[in-house]
Amino acid sequence: MSAVVEGLVPTRVVLDNGTTVLAHGSALHPAVTLLVALEAGSAYDPVGRDGVGHFVSRVIDRGTATRTADALSHALEFRGVSFSVGVGRHTFTLSCTCLTEDLVEILEIVAEVLAEPIFSPHEVETRRGEIITGIRQDDDNPATMAGEHLQALLYPPGHPYGRFSRGTVASVEGIRRADLTAFHSAWFAPGRQTVVVVGDIAAGAAIDAVDRAFGGWRHPDGPILVPQAPPPPVRRHVSVLDLPGKPQADIAYGFLSVRRNDPDYLPLVVMNNVLGQYGLGGRLGDSIRERQGMAYYAYSGIDANLASGTLVVRAGVTPENVARAIASIDAEVARIVEEGITPQELADTKQYLVGSIPRMLETNIEIASFLQTAEFFGLGLDYDRRLPALIEAVTLDQVQTATRRVLDVQRATIVVAGSGAAARL
Amino acid sequence: MMTPPVALAVSPASAGTITLDNGLTVIVQEMHAAPLVSVWCWYKVGSKDEQPGMTGVSHWVEHMNFKGTTNIPRDQMKGIVEQFGGTWNGYTWIDQTTYLETAKRDALDRMLFLESERMANGIYDPDECESERTVVISELQGGDNDPEQVLDTEVTAAAFKAHPYRHPTIGWLPDLQTMSRDDLYGHYRRYYIPNNATLVVVGDVETRDVLRRIDRHFGSIPAGPEPVRVRAKEPEQAGERRVNLEREGTAAYLKVAYHAPAAADPEFLPLLLLDAVLTGAKGVNLWASFRNPPQRSSRLYRALVDSRLASSVHGSLLPTEQPFLYTIGVTASDGVPLGVIEEATLHELDVVARRGITAAELTKVRRQLRARVVFEADSVTNIAHQLGYFQTIGAPEVYGELVPRIERVTLEQVAAAAARVLAGRNRTIGTFEPVAAPSEPVMLSMMRAGA
Numbered sequence: 102m103s104a105v106v107e108g109l110v111p112t113r114v115v116l117d118n119g120t121t122v123l124a125h126g127s128a129l130h131p132a133v134t135l136l137v138a139l140e141a142g143s144a145y146d147p148v149g150r151d152g153v154g155h156f157v158s159r160v161i162d163r164g165t166a167t168r169t170a171d172a173l174s175h176a177l178e179f180r181g182v183s184f185s186v187g188v189g190r191h192t193f194t195l196s197c198t199c200l201t202e203d204l205v206e207i208l209e210i211v212a213e214v215l216a217e218p219i220f221s222p223h224e225v226e227t228r229r230g231e232i233i234t235g236i237r238q239d240d241d242n243p244a245t246m247a248g249e250h251l252q253a254l255l256y257p258p259g260h261p262y263g264r265f266s267r268g269t270v271a272s273v274e275g276i277r278r279a280d281l282t283a284f285h286s287a288w289f290a291p292g293r294q295t296v297v298v299v300g301d302i303a304a305g306a307a308i309d310a311v312d313r314a315f316g317g318w319r320h321p322d323g324p325i326l327v328p329q330a331p332p333p334p335v336r337r338h339v340s341v342l343d344l345p346g347k348p349q350a351d352i353a354y355g356f357l358s359v360r361r362n363d364p365d366y367l368p369l370v371v372m373n374n375v376l377g378q379y380g381l382g383g384r385l386g387d388s389i390r391e392r393q394g395m396a397y398y399a400y401s402g403i404d405a406n407l408a409s410g411t412l413v414v415r416a417g418v419t420p421e422n423v424a425r426a427i428a429s430i431d432a433e434v435a436r437i438v439e440e441g442i443t444p445q446e447l448a449d450t451k452q453y454l455v456g457s458i459p460r461m462l463e464t465n466i467e468i469a470s471f472l473q474t475a476e477f478f479g480l481g482l483d484y485d486r487r488l489p490a491l492i493e494a495v496t497l498d499q500v501q502t503a504t505r506r507v508l509d510v511q512r513a514t515i516v517v518a519g520s521g522a523a524a525r526l
Numbered sequence: 527m528m529t530p531p532v533a534l535a536v537s538p539a540s541a542g543t544i545t546l547d548n549g550l551t552v553i554v555q556e557m558h559a560a561p562l563v564s565v566w567c568w569y570k571v572g573s574k575d576e577q578p579g580m581t582g583v584s585h586w587v588e589h590m591n592f593k594g595t596t597n598i599p600r601d602q603m604k605g606i607v608e609q610f611g612g613t614w615n616g617y618t619w620i621d622q623t624t625y626l627e628t629a630k631r632d633a634l635d636r637m638l639f640l641e642s643e644r645m646a647n648g649i650y651d652p653d654e655c656e657s658e659r660t661v662v663i664s665e666l667q668g669g670d671n672d673p674e675q676v677l678d679t680e681v682t683a684a685a686f687k688a689h690p691y692r693h694p695t696i697g698w699l700p701d702l703q704t705m706s707r708d709d710l711y712g713h714y715r716r717y718y719i720p721n722n723a724t725l726v727v728v729g730d731v732e733t734r735d736v737l738r739r740i741d742r743h744f745g746s747i748p749a750g751p752e753p754v755r756v757r758a759k760e761p762e763q764a765g766e767r768r769v770n771l772e773r774e775g776t777a778a779y780l781k782v783a784y785h786a787p788a789a790a791d792p793e794f795l796p797l798l799l800l801d802a803v804l805t806g807a808k809g810v811n812l813w814a815s816f817r818n819p820p821q822r823s824s825r826l827y828r829a830l831v832d833s834r835l836a837s838s839v840h841g842s843l844l845p846t847e848q849p850f851l852y853t854i855g856v857t858a859s860d861g862v863p864l865g866v867i868e869e870a871t872l873h874e875l876d877v878v879a880r881r882g883i884t885a886a887e888l889t890k891v892r893r894q895l896r897a898r899v900v901f902e903a904d905s906v907t908n909i910a911h912q913l914g915y916f917q918t919i920g921a922p923e924v925y926g927e928l929v930p931r932i933e934r935v936t937l938e939q940v941a942a943a944a945a946r947v948l949a950g951r952n953r954t955i956g957t958f959e960p961v962a963a964p965s966e967p968v969m970l971s972m973m974r975a976g977a
Contacts, residue, residue, distance in 0.1 A: 129559045132900055174822035179890050181807065181897025182820060198901055227834055234777060234837035234860045241776040241960075243671055345962070346774030348667035380604040381592070387601075394657035397665035417668050449605065456611020456630055463560050464904045 108486040109462065111472055112304035118319055119292030122311045123472045123482075124304035127465060133300030133307075134198045134465035137211065138473050141193040141288035144261035144326055152232070152268020153284050156225075156276055158186045158193060159232060161285070163224040166217040168210075170224060176210055190262055190406060191326070192477065193289075196466065201301045208314035215289060216318045220281045232273050239267075243351035243518035244417065246342050251353040251516040254338060255411055256331045262408065263331075291315060292322035295476050299465040328408040333357050334512050339427075341526065342518040350420045350519025354430050355413035356507050361405040361478050365503035368495050369403055369412065372504045374450045375442045376433065377401025377414060384433050385414060393429065395422050412507055420519050424526050427517075431510045438508050441501040455489045541913055542733060543922075546741065548749045549721025553913050554736050555728045557906055563729030564628040564906040567641040568914040571717035572621040573695040574756050574848070582697015583705060583713045585618040586662050590710055591625065591718075592616070593654045595643035600654070606636050619812075620691055621847045622918045623717075628907045631730045635739055641725065642743040645718050648711075655707040663703070666696045673775045673958050674855060680769045681781045681956035682851065689760040691850055719750030724917045728910035760785065760849065767954040775960030778858040780867050782875070783954045784947050786852035789845035789921040796935050796943040797852060798843055802891035803883045803940075804874070805841030805854065809898030810928065812844060813911045820894060826854065829874045835862050847919040852947060864957050879948035882941025895932050 111125040143154040162184070163170040177184050177197075184197040195215065199207045239245045249265055256263030268276070296315065298307040333356070359365050377383040382390060382400035389399035396418045404410035414434075418426045442450075462468050462485060475484040517526070541555035571584050594600030607614045612629025625644060627637040669675045679694045686692030696702075725744070727736050763785060787793040798810070806821025821827045821839075830836040838857045844850065854875075858867050903909050916925035924931070946952075 127559075130900055130903055132897075132904070171823070174820075178806075178820040178823045179893060181894035183818070183897075183901055184820065185818065200897055200900065227832065230834050230859050231831070231837040234857060237776040237860055238857070241673070241774075344774075348670045349664065351671075379608060380601070390661055391600075392657070394660040395664065397661055397668055418664065419667060449609065453608045453611055456609070457613070458611065459561050459630060460611060460613065460628060463562060463906070466904075 108483065109468060109472065111482055112308065113482055114308050116291070116312055116316055118316060119290070119322065120311070120315050121295040121476060122308050123295065123297045123476060124307035125299045125468055125472065126301070126303050127299055127468065128301050129465070131201045131301050132198055132465065133201050133204045133298060133302055134469050135196065135208065135211065136297040136466070136469040136473055137195045137215065138192040138295050138297075138477065139215070139289060140191060140293040140325055141284070142189045142191040143264065143266040144190045144328060145284065145288050146261070146264065147280070148259065150276060150280055151264050151272040152266070153276055153280050154193065155188050155267045156228070156232060156273065157281050157284050158188045159228040160220050160224050160281060161218045162186060162214045163228070164219045164221050165213040166219060168213065170221070173210065173214070176206070180207070182207060188266060190266070196469070198465065204302060205310050208310050212314040212318065215294070216320075218285065220278055220285070222278055225278050225281065229273060229276070232267065233270055236267055236270055236273065241344065243344050243347050243349065244415075246344065247351040247353035247516045247518040248413070248415070250340065250342060250518070251355050251413065251514060252411065254340065254514050254516065255334065255355060255357055260331055261326070261328050262406070262410075287323055290320040290322045291318045295473055297469040297473050299469040299472070330408055331357060334514055337511055338514045339526065340516045342516065343520070344518055345520050347520045348419070349417045350423050350517055352416045352418065352423065352426060352430070352515065352517050353413055354427065354513055354515045355411050356509070356513065357409045358403055358405050358412045358507055359409055359503075360407065361410070363405070365499070365506060366405050367491055368499040368503040369507060370454070371447065371450050371492075371495050372437065372442060372500050373401055373403040373412060374454065375446045376437055379450060379453065384437070385416070385430065388429050388433055389416055389426055393425075395426055399426070420521050423517055423519065427515060427526075431513070434508050434510050434513070438505055441497060441504065444497065447495070447497055447500065451492055451495070454492050458485060458488060543917075544737070546720065546745060548745070548747060550744055551724040551917060552737070552740055553724065553726045553917065554731070554733045555909065555913065556731060556733060557728055557909065558730050560906070561631050561730050562628060562906050563631045563634050563637070563727065563731050564626065564910040565634070565637040565641060566624055566626045566726040566910045566914045567644065568622055568624045568724040568726070568918045569717055570621070570722050570918055571623050571753070572619050573693060573697070574620050574690040575717070575753070576690060576693070579701055580705060580709060580713070581693045581701045582662065582695070583709060584623055585695055585697065586658065586702070586705070587710055587714050588616050588618045588623050589658050589662060590650055590655060590714070591644050591648055593651070593658070594649050596647035596649065598640065598643050603640070606640055607633060610636065612637075619695055620850065622915070624914065624918070626907065626910070634727070634731060634736070638739050638743045642747065645720065645723065645744070646747045648714055648718070650707060650711045650714065652707045655710055659702065662696070663699065666699060666702065669696060673773065673777070673960075674779055676773070677771060677779055677781050677956050677958045678853070678855075680771060681783050681853070681954050684767050684769045684956070685783050685785065685851055685954040686760055688758050689848070690756060690758060691848070716750070717753055720744060720747050721749040722753055724914050726910045726914040728913065729906040756848070763952050765951050769954070769956040771956070771958045772961050773958065774962055775958065777860070778864050778960060779958040780856040780858065780864055780871065781853060781956040782871060783851045783853040783956070784952050785849055786843060786947055788847060788849050789916070789919055789924055791849070793939075793943050793946070794845070794924070795931055796939040797947060799888065799891050799895070799932070799935050800878070800883065800940050800944050801841045801843045801852065802894055803887045804878065805839055807891055807894035807898050809895065809902050810845055810925070811902040811908060811912055812915065813908060823890070825874055825878065826871065829870055830856060830867065833870070834859055835867050835870055845916065845919060845921065845924070864959065868955065868957070875948045879944045882937060882944055885937060888937055888940065892932055892935075896929055899928055
């Protein structure tokens with residue numbers, strides 16, 4: 102029997118400096134994945150300085166107190182390490198995968214990168230140019246534009262979930278090196294981080310290695326941000342972004358959802374699977390792709406966080422079909438609000454969600470991400486083992502109540518990005 | 527209890543390959559780390575096997591093979607696997623079409639049944655074919671939203687005069703508008719035969735049990751006539767070619783493509799190492815999540831990105847059955863003219879073509895590739911993909927001996943590959959210049975009411 106059959110068996114330790122360590126052994130292959138999550142996401146961007154957290158993520162691994170950018174890239178690349186840095190709303194994450202034999206040295210480098218980056222003025226200017234070019238590329242991408250503008254419209258002005266995480270060209274041009282060092286000094290601290298180690302190493306050895314690398318880091322923690330509950334939109338919005346020359350228009354149609362720890366969260370996951378996931382995009386895919394042949398993709402996705410996330414329907418269609426596609430989304434949303442889901446759909450979805458757990462926990466990075474999420478939301482170290490029963494317990498009534506709380510065509514927010522003002526809707 | 531490490535044993539040497547009487551190639555590998563099994567069914571048919579006027583037919587056929595069979599109604603094609611918590615997908619490229627399911631091990635029999643139905647009993651209902659026409663066209667248009675993809679399509683078409691690798695896998699729009707249901711069905715029947723397929727099963731299974739089940743589901747499907755294979759060979763390129771695009775957009779792109787050796791060619795691995803020196807080691811798994819290479823110490827990253835000329839650079843050398851392309855793509859930094867970027871890129875390529883790489887670079891990229899090969903084998907799905915992919919492109923031994931073969935590549939072999947492949951007469955250069963692009967998109971109507 103493998104570890105996965107019986108459930109994950111992570112070991113959790115809090116080091117003297119406040120660092121939380123989670124370690125799980127998995128001998129699938131001679132590699133180890135390291136995932137560090139710090140409470141230093143883009144929600145911590147200072148007001149009027151959108152994109153600072155993201156900017157930090159682009160420069161933090163470009164030189165430390167003791168290693169130049171070249172020395173860092175040489176040390177990582179000589180070992181073939183897969184290394185990536187990212188920023189979510191609440192967390193800054195650094196993940197890397199290395200051969201087991203290289204773990205100790207890589208941990209030392211990672212600890213240095215997080216605790217002692219120098220943000221050299223030369224690197225700051227080089228990466229500023231890259232970020233601005235990236236934002237300009239996004240300005241030309243209908244899918245990205247529709248999604249980001251929908252997010253901005255769903256939240257009230259100034260709410261951290263409504264901001265552009267990467268910033269705008271103007272905000273990034275205005276960010277100074279001092280903004281980056283201040284952000285780092287305020288939010289990068291051992292008490293704000295969780296280090297997850299998954300792979301071909303015993304938990305005890307992994308924890309010792311993390312302790313040796315991070316144990317000496319001392320820094321005050323600072324407050325944890327809990328965003329205000331956003332008020333749901335009170336009426337329907339439709340916005341069109343004109344992007345000339347694009348053969349396909351992209352639709353983002355959405356609502357606020359709930360907090361991750363809200364009792365309605367799992368019923369909404371079930372509903373979302375029926376509406377826009379099961380098979381090829383659930384009921385939405387069946388209508389828009391399979392029956393009407395209008396789109397290559399039509400689906401919905403749910404996101405939930407410390408404050409309410411979103412439930413968003415996406416579809417890409419020719420500009421002439423935008424109005425018909427929105428009408429089809431309206432019809433499916435209205436139908437699921439009105440009629441709920443069927444007992445058969447509930448049974449199929451439960452079987453799918455429960456059955457997919459082993460597959461979601463196959464690779465080291467999948468296990469590491471799952472454990473980090475469980476830690477962040479306080480779901481418990483045994484969450485993978487409790488989850489099947491939690492899914493099985495969801496009732497038709499719970500699904501219907503949660504659906505009516507979130508979905509309402511009269512309060513949908515819709516953004517279309519495409520050419521010809523998306524064929525005038 | 528943990529199972530023993532398997533990654534470095536993940537090679538066709540430990541995977542059993544057999545051929546059934548009807549010609550179906552079967553590869554089974556047991557892996558007991560997780561209670562999962564991955565099934566992939568591969569067909570030796572891709573966009574290179576398409577005639578003029580029929581481009582895109584292989585990919586459209588792939589779509590139709592999710593739309594119901596004699597014994598599986600359309601709306602159960604996906605649920606049959608999802609009942610077991612499984613995931614499913616398919617893809618088509620220049621050499622191959624493939625279908626996969628990964629699910630709990632008790633779904634194995636259902637997965638094999640599904641693949642046998644897909645091989646033998648597709649329906650191709652005329653209304654479903656018609657409805658899928660617009661879905662495929664929508665997929666093409668979504669791709670055309672991306673300027674880099676448009677440039678890639680044009681550069682590939684310019685690089686090939688004779689070989690059918692020149693047209694995109696999605697097909698040309700006029701062909702998608704005119705192909706018929708009978709075109710689709712004819713293509714399906716010609717290529718979806720056991721003697722043109724490889725079935726791969728990797729996971730928490732017992733080999734003898736798997737083979738019994740495969741025989742039950744596939745054994746009675748008759749072999750078909752051997753499909754006609756591509757005979758065209760691309761003549762040697764006589765001089766540099768260019769494609770210059772000017773379109774709406776917000777960023778400028780450069781693409782440089784060189785004719786490159788096929789996967790089984792002895793020059794393929796030296797070129798793979800050369801690409802790692804130029805743009806970072808990607809490994810050889812088209813399907814893997816580890817596609818972002820460690821590239822900061824690579825030559826083109828330093829020359830183009832660290833110098834602030836470009837915001838990104840990437841190289842691409844994929845294993846193919848016949849000689850395809852080695853391509854380098856560059857995104858210009860805001861305000862930097864493409865001419866400057868082209869000059870800097872060609873200068874670096876010229877230097878390596880004349881002088882080869884250093885011993886330190888060779889040591890580094892060998893290590894990088896070795897690590898990539900381990901990382902790519904992180905799931906039953908990825909391992910099954912690799913076994914089937916290399917079998918289908920006719921180079922199973924390249925994958926089976928990848929690490930030792932990489933270790934044996936010499937500086938001289940890399941230098942020879944660089945000198946031959948990176949010659950000016952062997953390249954096609956493409957540029958994408960954005961025009962008439964609004965610096966900020968215009969929000970046209972806000973808060974329009976009414977449902």
